[in-house]
Amino acid sequence: MTSDMIIKFFNCLKAEKYNIYGPEIQDDESDILELQEVPDLKLLEKVSARPYKYHLMPIREVLYKYKDNKLKEEFLKTKKQAFFGMSVFDLKALELYDRVFQNDVYYQNNRKNLLAVGYSSIPAKNYKTIFFTIDEKILENIVFDVFIEGTKFYAQSYKGEKILKKCGLKYKKIDYNPRKEDKKVLAIKKVVETSKDSKLWEELGKICLACGKCTIACPTCFCFDIESVLGPEKKAERCSGNCFYDDFTRIAGGHKFLNNPKDKIFFWYYHKFVRIPHEYGLPGCTDCGRCTAVCPVGIDIEKNIVKLLKEVKNKKR
Amino acid sequence: MQNVYLPKIAKVMDSYNEADNSAVLTLRMKDGSRFNFHAGQFAMVGYPGWGEAPFDICSSPLNSKEFQFCIRQVGSLSEKLAGLKKGDEVTVRGPLGNGFKALEDLEPKNILFLGGGCGFVTVRPIIKYIIEKGLYKDRKVQLLYGARAEENILFKEEQKEWKKYVDVQIALEAPPFSAKASKGRPKKSKYHKGMITDLFKKIEIVSPASVIMCGPPIMYRFCIQGLGDKIKPEATYLLMERRMHCGLGVCQHCAIGPYYVCKDGPVFTLEMLQMAGVQL
Ligand SMILES: Cc1cc2nc3c(=O)[nH]c(=O)nc-3n(C[C@H](O)[C@H](O)[C@H](O)COP(=O)(O)OP(=O)(O)OC[C@H]3O[C@@H](n4cnc5c(N)ncnc54)[C@H](O)[C@@H]3O)c2cc1C
Ligand code: SF4
């Protein structure tokens, strides 16, 4: 049973002409689709199988066209959209995207029309992860417009406050106050940074198929390609990339800098646990568990990091 | 907010063929704007509908009105670009990367270039800068260049001018047979036979020197070995190559350990690479 307040909010968003995206079962898994009615509470309680990211950064988007000897930027005509029911993990991923694409006009064009609505059936501080710190301050450490905790409403942005007022819902204001340094993030960074010779990579390299399903499901993976499209219209497009695919590092002549599953998975983890924290001070992995759930050979990111942490502890002894 | 992905249009002012199946394009911005860059920086050069790819800016950094790229034909885009003629248009996004911001401040002052393959292109803007700024006056500049055969030597004609200021030594894997006898005396070949590393034994290597290496990673490995303690990791500069898409440190294609070749490079000190455990 979904509470009356949540139904009220959902219907109000609809009345306000928001295109609402949230979890819905399609092909036996919870995808993020445009919703007509409020999703079942059971769906909202779980992390969806698919991420929200493709509705913010499409799989393909035109950057510019070349016509009449001129270059013309192209922007998606985005309507007001609401992401309904984002988990704490999804919001942590959104925070990272905001940081990475801070100076990206295409992202910002889509982002300005987004209302991020978080949901948690339990107190948000009760989430558990080894990858970043979650405590009483968690709602200050993530970005959202509206956050629904059980039946309580919180607003962080002006946009969030405005819509809640309009919908006649009581809320509490929470200011965004990101953690300066997250000890968990830093500890894992240190361990992964110096793990090149760990036999874990050898082991993973033997079983990983380099199929790339994990990066497709991952809410933080944001690698992309820029491609040109020949045809009646000459244009450049940005398409989502995949570091497990062979052409990711291929150069003319055929050499690939990443040419086996071992190096690829190490590169993937290194990005999440070293490069991202180094550049943005944020965790590159939110521990949402999607990659583990989709991996055909059962590679479990949390278990692997725990393993590396243990290896280092044992070495110190 | 500036659109960091949107290139500018440049006009081809001139194009001529270079060795090794390459063409040198001289460009000028269509809107008349200047193109200011440091030696060692690159730009994404594209042809609408064909894509864009990184190419080193190979002209003198002291001329911001016209600038050049030396493009070797290896695939669809490079073939397209190399075939362009005066008046054609290309897209240019950049300059990108770090490059050498202050060549005059290099320590040690002497400069030893080690070049090979198509990475050799980057030597040209640095040498031009050294000559035009007169940096050769208070330091020794030596250029060792390894190529397969005489016809693979890039900028061969220009090197005659360089030789007035720079000690240029070329090693060829297959030197010309033209140790021709002229007037009965055998003519001394302009070239050394062998690999670039063979030069280390044959000639006097400038030392102490800042070392700048532009070539394939395998050449770096052998040169570092061959030069032994003449190599100071903090004063040895390597140009790295990776596949690139954004050129801005976002898309991840060019990442090496903690670095992005497009943003933190393409010039790295050996020290930086060693510290990050990057294997050459
Ligand atoms: C920093 C840097 C400087 C360079 N400077 C020069 C130069 O001065 N002259 C020169 O001839 N070449 C240079 N290159 C190599 C040049 O970028 C490639 O030759 C070019 O991308 C080949 O494109 P293509 O479409 O002809 O080949 P294809 O094999 O058809 O390539 C298809 C696509 O793959 C990517 N790609 C392929 N090879 C490379 C590569 N080596 N580096 C990056 N992306 C690649 C590009 O996106 C390209 O459009 C440089 C590369 C880098 C990284
Ligand atoms: S989903 Fe699993 S098998 Fe596929 S690339 Fe990712 S880790 Fe490897």
Ligand code: SF4
């Ligand atoms: S748990 Fe896996 S899918 Fe989720 S954020 Fe981390 S890497 Fe991505």
Ligand code: FES
């Ligand atoms: S080319 Fe995109 S990160 Fe370097």
